[in-house]
Amino acid sequence: MLNNEHLKKSMTLNSKIPGGPLEKKWSSHKFNMKLVNPANRRKYKIIVVGTGLAGSSVAATLGELGYNVHSFSFHESPRRAHSIAAQGGINAPKNYSNDGDSVYRLFYDTIKGGDYRAREGNVYRLAEVSGSIIDQCVAQGVPFARDYAGYLDNRSFGGAQVARTFYARGQTGQQLLLGAYSALNRQIDAGTVKFYERREMLDLVLVEGKARGIVARNLINGKIESYTADAVVLATGGYGNAFFLSTNAKASNATAIWRAHKKGAFFANPCYTQIHPTCIPVTGEHQSKLTLMSESLRNDGRVWVPKKKGDTRAAKDIPDNERDYYLERLYPSFGNLVPRDVASRRAKEMCDNGYGVGQSKMAVYLDFADAIKRLGRESVFQKYGNLLDMYKQITGEDPYQAPMRIYPAVHYTMGGLWVDYNLMSTIPGLFVLGEANFSDHGANRLGASALMQGLADGYFIAPYTISDYLASNKFAPVKEDRQEFKEAENTVTGTINKLLGIDGKKSVDEFHREYGKVMWDYVGMGRNKAGLQKALKLLPEIRERFWKEVKITGNAHDINTELEKAQRVADFMELGELIAIDALHREESCGGHFREEYQTEEGEAKRNDKRFAYVAAWEFTGKTAKPKLNKEPLNFEEVHPSQRSYK
Ligand SMILES: Cc1cc2nc3c(=O)[nH]c(=O)nc-3n(C[C@H](O)[C@H](O)[C@H](O)COP(=O)(O)OP(=O)(O)OC[C@H]3O[C@@H](n4cnc5c(N)ncnc54)[C@H](O)[C@@H]3O)c2cc1C
Numbered sequence: 335m336l337n338n339e340h341l342k343k344s345m346t347l348n349s350k351i352p353g354g355p356l357e358k359k360w361s362s363h364k365f366n367m368k369l370v371n372p373a374n375r376r377k378y379k380i381i382v383v384g385t386g387l388a389g390s391s392v393a394a395t396l397g398e399l400g401y402n403v404h405s406f407s408f409h410e411s412p413r414r415a416h417s418i419a420a421q422g423g424i425n426a427p428k429n430y431s432n433d434g435d436s437v438y439r440l441f442y443d444t445i446k447g448g449d450y451r452a453r454e455g456n457v458y459r460l461a462e463v464s465g466s467i468i469d470q471c472v473a474q475g476v477p478f479a480r481d482y483a484g485y486l487d488n489r490s491f492g493g494a495q496v497a498r499t500f501y502a503r504g505q506t507g508q509q510l511l512l513g514a515y516s517a518l519n520r521q522i523d524a525g526t527v528k529f530y531e532r533r534e535m536l537d538l539v540l541v542e543g544k545a546r547g548i549v550a551r552n553l554i555n556g557k558i559e560s561y562t563a564d565a566v567v568l569a570t571g572g573y574g575n576a577f578f579l580s581t582n583a584k585a586s587n588a589t590a591i592w593r594a595h596k597k598g599a600f601f602a603n604p605c606y607t608q609i610h611p612t613c614i615p616v617t618g619e620h621q622s623k624l625t626l627m628s629e630s631l632r633n634d635g636r637v638w639v640p641k642k643k644g645d646t647r648a649a650k651d652i653p654d655n656e657r658d659y660y661l662e663r664l665y666p667s668f669g670n671l672v673p674r675d676v677a678s679r680r681a682k683e684m685c686d687n688g689y690g691v692g693q694s695k696m697a698v699y700l701d702f703a704d705a706i707k708r709l710g711r712e713s714v715f716q717k718y719g720n721l722l723d724m725y726k727q728i729t730g731e732d733p734y735q736a737p738m739r740i741y742p743a744v745h746y747t748m749g750g751l752w753v754d755y756n757l758m759s760t761i762p763g764l765f766v767l768g769e770a771n772f773s774d775h776g777a778n779r780l781g782a783s784a785l786m787q788g789l790a791d792g793y794f795i796a797p798y799t800i801s802d803y804l805a806s807n808k809f810a811p812v813k814e815d816r817q818e819f820k821e822a823e824n825t826v827t828g829t830i831n832k833l834l835g836i837d838g839k840k841s842v843d844e845f846h847r848e849y850g851k852v853m854w855d856y857v858g859m860g861r862n863k864a865g866l867q868k869a870l871k872l873l874p875e876i877r878e879r880f881w882k883e884v885k886i887t888g889n890a891h892d893i894n895t896e897l898e899k900a901q902r903v904a905d906f907m908e909l910g911e912l913i914a915i916d917a918l919h920r921e922e923s924c925g926g927h928f929r930e931e932y933q934t935e936e937g938e939a940k941r942n943d944k945r946f947a948y949v950a951a952w953e954f955t956g957k958t959a960k961p962k963l964n965k966e967p968l969n970f971e972e973v974h975p976s977q978r979s980y981k
Contacts, residue, residue: 347600347951347966350754351455356972357437360459363755364798368805375400376526378804381548381563383535383590385412387420387507387785388768389569390514391792397521399797404561405518405527408534408553408585408898413515416571416583417788420507421628421721422491423499424785426464431488435496437461442973444783447493447673448748448776449925449939450947450975451603453968455755456774463794464786468500470793474513477502489633489717491781493673493980499782504628504721510785514792533559534898536829537822538566538594538764545764546812549822551830553898556891558823560814565763565800568594569792572747572769574607576906576913577858578850580744581613581626587902588909591751591770599759600951600964602752602772604909605917608779608926609859610745611637611677614728614738615697622843624743625728627700628721629781632670634705634714635738637661637677639698643688649699649737660684668980675778675926675939676980678742682859683937685741692739701737742859746784748775748926749916752951752966756799757791760951762807765800767791772949777925830890833900838883842899845880849873849907857914862930866918873914874959877907908958915952915961922946934977943975 352363370378378401382393385407393405409415429435440461445452468486472478478500479487488497502509521527533550539560540546547562573588574580595601612627638657645652660680662669670677681698684690691697702722706714711734715722722733729739750773751759751766759766768788775783856869880903888894923932923939924946932940941947949966 347752347949347964348754349453349455349966350756351453352755356454356458357462359455360462367798367802370801370805372400376402378402378565379404379563380565380567380800381406381561382567382569383548384415384569384571384768384770385409385518386415386417386569386571386768386788387510387514388770388788388792389415389567390511390518391789392567392569392767392796393527394514394517394521395793395797396800397518397524397526399801400526403521403527404530404563406530406533406535406548406550408532410531412518412529413511415511416586417511417785418508419583420510420785421504421626422630423489423501423506423782424467424510424789425491425498425780425782426468426500426786427461427498428465428468428486430485431497433496435498439496440464440498443494444774444780445776445973446978447780448778449941449978450776450943450970450973451606451924451949451968452774452776454970454972459795460774460787460790463790466794467786467789471510471513474516476509476513479503489630490671491629492632492671492677493668493780494671495668499630501630504630504718507785510789514789535570535590536593536826536901538597538761539818539822540597540761541812541816541818544762544807547814547819549819549826551826554893556889556894558826560819560823562812562814562819564804564809565765567765567767567796567800568751568770569767569788570770572750573906573909574744574747576850576910577607577744577853578846579616579621579624579854581610581624582745584623587905589902589905591766592905592909594751594759594761594764596954597761598954599761599764599766600752600953601749601912602949602951603749603777603916604913604952605857605920605927606748606777606925607744607913608674608746608748609678609742610674611681611742612700612740613743613745614725615692615694615741617694625724626743626745627725627738627740629674631700631718631721634709634717635670635700635702636704637670637681637698637700639684639689639691649691649701658689665980672980673778673780674745675928678859679928679937681740681742697739697741699737700740702733703737706734744854744858746779748773748777748779749913752949756802757796758799758803763803765796767796777927829901829904830897833884833897833904834886834890836882836884836886838885840883840885842884842886842896842903845876845884846899846903846906849876849903849910852876853910853913857910857917860928860930861917863918866914869914870911870918873907873911877911880904880907911958912952912961916950919963920946920950938978941975947975
């Protein structure tokens with residue numbers, strides 16, 4: 335249970351945001367940072383864990399700069415990373431649509447969209463470098479959609495009134511990753527990057543207080559291997575699978591960041607979880623993952639429920655005047671393109687109040703009938719074809735004939751390891767990029783901005799800040815036979831042996847499902863004090879049973895996916911408690927963190943800026959249930975925090 339004592343002893347964190355005017359911070363910081371002479375770069379060894387958009391882009395860029403880069407992934411190929419799943423697009427304020435976009439507007443939308451819980455300095459930099467990402471990707475051959483004149487096409491995403499989202503049909507992540515993967519392969523071929531496939535990082539190694547290497551398991555033969563470096567980068571993705579059911583790839587997990595947390599890296603805002611409004615609804619106990627229907631569909635699709643409670647008529651039999659297009663009704667300015675947190679809460683509210691559709695009544699409609707009438711089927715197919723096909727393949731229903739049924743699901747984690755402006759964690763030499771860091775999105779990420787952030791971190795920010803770190807520090811040579819590596823190897827082997835030795839009766843998945851259900855029911859879309867306290871009683875009980883009753887087949891010296899899963903689930907079972915502790919301490923609602931006790935009369939999230947305008951950075955104290963809270967105050971000099979309105 336949360337003991338409030340430790341909240342009083344919190345320390346204040348320094349984000350190292352440079353001074354000066356907002357629009358000059360990054361350029362003057364870049365100038366002030368130290369450089370490494372090209373001839374000296376090959377002497378520095380950098381480990382990059384993860385080959386999604388953040389990891390591939392940083393490894394390729396550091397390789398191109400001439401550093402000695404070692405890239406790790408548990409996949410057999412960099413291009414299997416979860417980033418490949420991203421559908422809808424990537425933001426940049428190029429203003430090709432001539433609709434009034436600018437760097438400042440993207441900055442403003444993102445700060446507001448994140449419910450005033452993000453850093454102004456970081457967000458402005460993100461908006462500033464985003465245009466270069468598009469140029470870089472086009473140069474790599476990423477086939478972005480184009481308009482009739484041949485210019486890159488744009489569409490809109492939630493929380494914006496301009497069209498600034500660049501896309502490659504519904505496969506933007508895949509195309510961007512192919513670009514980054516090509517850049518990475520070029521460096522592998524050039525010998526600047528060495529890729530270690532099927533290696534799972536299981537511990538971070540510190541020498542004299544600095545990150546100096548990792549311990550990884552070779553997933554093919556089970557060998558525990560140590561790797562040294564001068565700096566370590568984690569780009570290992572998000573932890574939405576702590577909830578079991580999510581839109582994340584099944585393999586996405588928190589192990590790398592959680593184990594780094596246990597070695598001293600603070601974990602920031604763990605409770606900020608994004609629930610995406612448009613996912614294919616849960617149909618029963620058999621599912622092991624959920625499928626996203628991209629937010630891009632809300633450009634043309636209309637969300638509605640019947641006006642009559644418990645209406646059992648088929649959608650086609652419900653006339654227009656008996657339908658409630660509730661997002662258009664409640665938010666006339668943004669309509670169906672309100673941000674995800676808002677759309678999710680409203681969908682849940684509709685279903686909770688008895689207006690849900692489909693057999694389970696836990697769904698709302700997303701309807702393309704008007705778009706097909708207005709634009710024609712072919713045009714809808716051109717824009718969204720692969721997404722609509724996917725819906726049909728999964729549900730057996732044709733979205734060109736009847737509206738899709740959608741319901742919110744866990745999708746993205748805004749929390750992650752705390753990093754300063756240089757993307758360095760509280761462990762010197764440990765940099766964290768992409769979804770794995772606590773990032774620039776505040777309490778709610780706007781659509782199409784995760785790809786932007788991952789690539790901004792990897793192509794345009796970390797290469798500068800890592801160089802500065804290397805140039806500013808001295809590195810005594812370290813070898814894998816040092817005590818610190820041996821100790822980490824022993825810890826990893828000990829955990830594996832302990833897990834294999836339990837020999838209980840329940841599978842890893844059974845425990846994960848049970849844990850995820852508690853997370854969803856009490857730490858999910860609607861949270862309240864009593865529910866969170868209940869979760870903090872139930873979650874440790876499940877964790878304790880897991881360590882007594884789990885059954886893992888196979889052994890440690892071979893491919894063993896059950897063993898891999900067990901370690902990841904064991905870590906989720908510690909992280910889940912931290913998520914609940916963070917959600918309980920934050921006595922306000924903001925963005926995706928909705929505490930039912932704190933809402934406006936209209937049911938919107940009600941912040942408490944006086945008490946909670948800070949980043950909550952949790953420090954591991956040796957016991958999962960007793961983390962220490964440290965705070966980074968958030969200062970708003972440009973944008974005045976106010977009640978978000980999308981009306
Ligand atoms: C269905 C879906 C659609 C999305 N669509 C969009 C979109 O349209 N636009 C948008 O902006 N965002 C979108 N997102 C979010 C976005 O895709 C992700 O936030 C982003 O791709 C994460 O990239 P990443 O590089 O941080 O991590 P990932 O792509 O998750 O990569 C993580 C990497 O780390 C490796 N790894 C992890 N742990 C270890 C370990 N312990 N040891 C070794 N390797 C490890 C993995 O092998 C992988 O290579 C979507 C997300 C989902 C789920």
